[in-house]
Amino acid sequence: MIEAQHLTKRYGRTVAVDDVSFAVRPGRVTGFLGPNGAGKSTTMRMVLGLDAPSSGSVLVDGKPYGQIRDPLRAVAALLDAKAIVGGRSAANHLSWLAASNGIAPRRVAEVLDMVGLSDVAGKRVGTFSLGMNQRLGIAAALLGDPQTVLFDEPINGLDPDGILWIRNLMKSLAAQGRTVFLSSHLMSEMAQTADHLLVIGRGRILADASTDEFINRNAASSVRVRAVQQADLADALARRGAAVKRCPDGSMVVTGLDAAAIGGVASAADITLVELAAHSASLEEAFFDLTRDETDYHAGQLTGATQGA
Amino acid sequence: MTATTSPAATAPATAAPLAPAATVSRALKAEWTKIRTLPSTWRTVVMAVVLAIGMSLAVVATDVSQWHTMNAQQRQLIDPTSTSMSGLIIAAVILGAIGVRAITGEYSTGMIRSTFTAMPARRLVLTAKAAVAAAFVFPVALLGNVVGFEVGQRLFAAKHLQVTLSHPGVLQALLFGAVAMSLIAVLGVGLGGLIRHTAGATTALALLIVGGLTLGQFLPAAWREYLPGIATQAAVTVHRSAGLLRPDTAIAVLAVYAAIALAAASIRIAHRDA
Numbered sequence: 001m002i003e004a005q006h007l008t009k010r011y012g013r014t015v016a017v018d019d020v021s022f023a024v025r026p027g028r029v030t031g032f033l034g035p036n037g038a039g040k041s042t043t044m045r046m047v048l049g050l051d052a053p054s055s056g057s058v059l060v061d062g063k064p065y066g067q068i069r070d071p072l073r074a075v076a077a078l079l080d081a082k083a084i085v086g087g088r089s090a091a092n093h094l095s096w097l098a099a100s101n102g103i104a105p106r107r108v109a110e111v112l113d114m115v116g117l118s119d120v121a122g123k124r125v126g127t128f129s130l131g132m133n134q135r136l137g138i139a140a141a142l143l144g145d146p147q148t149v150l151f152d153e154p155i156n157g158l159d160p161d162g163i164l165w166i167r168n169l170m171k172s173l174a175a176q177g178r179t180v181f182l183s184s185h186l187m188s189e190m191a192q193t194a195d196h197l198l199v200i201g202r203g204r205i206l207a208d209a210s211t212d213e214f215i216n217r218n219a220a221s222s223v224r225v226r227a228v229q230q231a232d233l234a235d236a237l238a239r240r241g242a243a244v245k246r247c248p249d250g251s252m253v254v255t256g257l258d259a260a261a262i263g264g265v266a267s268a269a270d271i272t273l274v275e276l277a278a279h280s281a282s283l284e285e286a287f288f289d290l291t292r293d294e295t296d297y298h299a300g301q302l303t304g305a306t307q308g309a
Numbered sequence: 310m311t312a313t314t315s316p317a318a319t320a321p322a323t324a325a326p327l328a329p330a331a332t333v334s335r336a337l338k339a340e341w342t343k344i345r346t347l348p349s350t351w352r353t354v355v356m357a358v359v360l361a362i363g364m365s366l367a368v369v370a371t372d373v374s375q376w377h378t379m380n381a382q383q384r385q386l387i388d389p390t391s392t393s394m395s396g397l398i399i400a401a402v403i404l405g406a407i408g409v410r411a412i413t414g415e416y417s418t419g420m421i422r423s424t425f426t427a428m429p430a431r432r433l434v435l436t437a438k439a440a441v442a443a444a445f446v447f448p449v450a451l452l453g454n455v456v457g458f459e460v461g462q463r464l465f466a467a468k469h470l471q472v473t474l475s476h477p478g479v480l481q482a483l484l485f486g487a488v489a490m491s492l493i494a495v496l497g498v499g500l501g502g503l504i505r506h507t508a509g510a511t512t513a514l515a516l517l518i519v520g521g522l523t524l525g526q527f528l529p530a531a532w533r534e535y536l537p538g539i540a541t542q543a544a545v546t547v548h549r550s551a552g553l554l555r556p557d558t559a560i561a562v563l564a565v566y567a568a569i570a571l572a573a574a575s576i577r578i579a580h581r582d583a
Binding site: 045048049050051052065076077079083084086087088092096099100101102124140 | 331332335336338339340341342343346347348349414415418419420422423424425426427428429430582583
């Protein structure tokens with residue numbers, strides 16, 4: 001469980017994180033979504049006690065990070081996988097981490113096996129590919145078998161197998177009741193992995209909602225429809241309050257009514273449908289709809305609308 | 310995921326609260342693991358020992374070959390013990406760099422964040438780095454001193470100038486030479502924490518030690534003997550000589566340098582975002 005209260009970070013006159021409050025709960029993958037520079041990494045560094053907040057606080061399991069004894073057994077983080085001294089072997093890198101938190105040395109071989117790096121345990125980290133470094137970073141995070149795990153852009157540099165593997169890993173960690181906090185700017189990844197979303201833009205939380213709820217609220221699902229009596233159908237739908245947009249190919253894109261309702265309208269008016277196709281909005285559309293309107297006024301409204309979730 | 314079933318999993322919930330002593334010993338163990346598992350540390354050690362002994366023997370050989378041209382007063386000034394450790398000045402720069410890199414290597418790669426996430430007590434981390442660098446350097450320097458001394462005395466034997474380990478002050482000089490190297494390694498850790506860049510901190514260290522030997526000529530004589538390079542030379546003397554501190558005072562002076570650098574680095578590290 002991670003709780004931030006009015007967390008703020010200023011660098012001179014720039015406000016990187018602006019009065020942010022949120023809770024990351026156990027048992028689910030919480031996605032931290034925002035464009036580069038939105039304040040994701042700064043927030044994560046404050047969670048880990050690396051950067052001091054300008055004001056506000058952030059607690060992990062009710063304590064500031066610095067007061068957690070043997071923190072790797074409680075919280076672990078994968079930050080920048082390349083941030084590692086290259087001269088040491090993978091096993092030795094994990095050995096000092098284990099020693100620092102009183103973790104049994106045999107755990108090193110266990111986590112190397114879990115991430116598939118056993119064969120290169122004795123190789124210098126400097127010779128690793130980005131994907132191997134990423135796996136080593138994950139091994140380091142799992143070393144203390146922590147209850148809370150933070151992943152900052154974990155799929156950078158991973159091949160498709162690796163992406164699938166880490167996605168399943170995060171889901172299984174959450175299913176075991178752990179708190180999983182995943183930051184990414186990749187929306188497709190978020191849509192597939194995160195149960196809950198914290199959307200951040202320009203240092204402020206724009207949305208805090210379940211992934212489905214966020215998509216439904218911020219991007220309208222639409223239905224593509226084509227009828228023999230196209231004009232009659234457009235009128236009938238408009239009377240029911242739907243928004244109708246005519247497309248150059250002769251079809252219409254309807255928002256505000258679902259496919260079943262449109263079918264009902266057509267049937268009642270004796271209109272023959274040629275095409276009726278529902279299109280569910282993607283996270284990407286929802287995100288762009290939200291951030292396109294990110295003037296202060298709209299952002300405030302949307303935040304207000306989603307905060308009850 | 311096998312992680313949940315491993316005994317390590319239950320540790321956070323079941324472990325009894327740790328005494329601060331355990332935190333200290335874990336920090337020491339972690340930093341010790343780091344220093345000994347970095348191959349460049351060992352290459353540096355070999356280079357330091359070889360170059361230092363080489364320089365010591367070159368100075369001894371020069372004294373021996375010029376013996377016949379020296380007047381009585383010059384002959385009187387030869388200290389066979391400290392001369393056979395002349396290379397300590399080179400060793401100081403190279404071994405001090407081990408201390409520097411223990412910290413700048415992590416800042417330049419960003420691994421310092423892993424370190425501070427694993428061990429949030431930053432001052433403890435810095436102190437552990439200093440202690441480990443000192444402990445690592447000590448036996449290496451002592452070995453180099455003993456080898457340089459033994460071979461050096463063989464060369465001095467040609468002019469019957471040689472002394473033995475049982476000679477008064479010799480054992481102390483060999484030990485103080487190693488202590489001086491440990492203190493300079495701590496100075497290196499301090500400079501590394503202050504400057505955070507390998508090149509910058511190594512240069513600062515070299516200037517402090519070797520630069521003092523040349524630039525020190527412009528300082529009043531009473532100040533010159535307190536420069537780290539001169540104090541290092543004084544620490545290994547057996548004969549008292551003008552312009553050099555007593556060996557124990559010289560060690561104390563080096564300890565003050567190391568303590569100041571470490572304290573300054575400690576303040577900087579504790580109050581800055583990592």
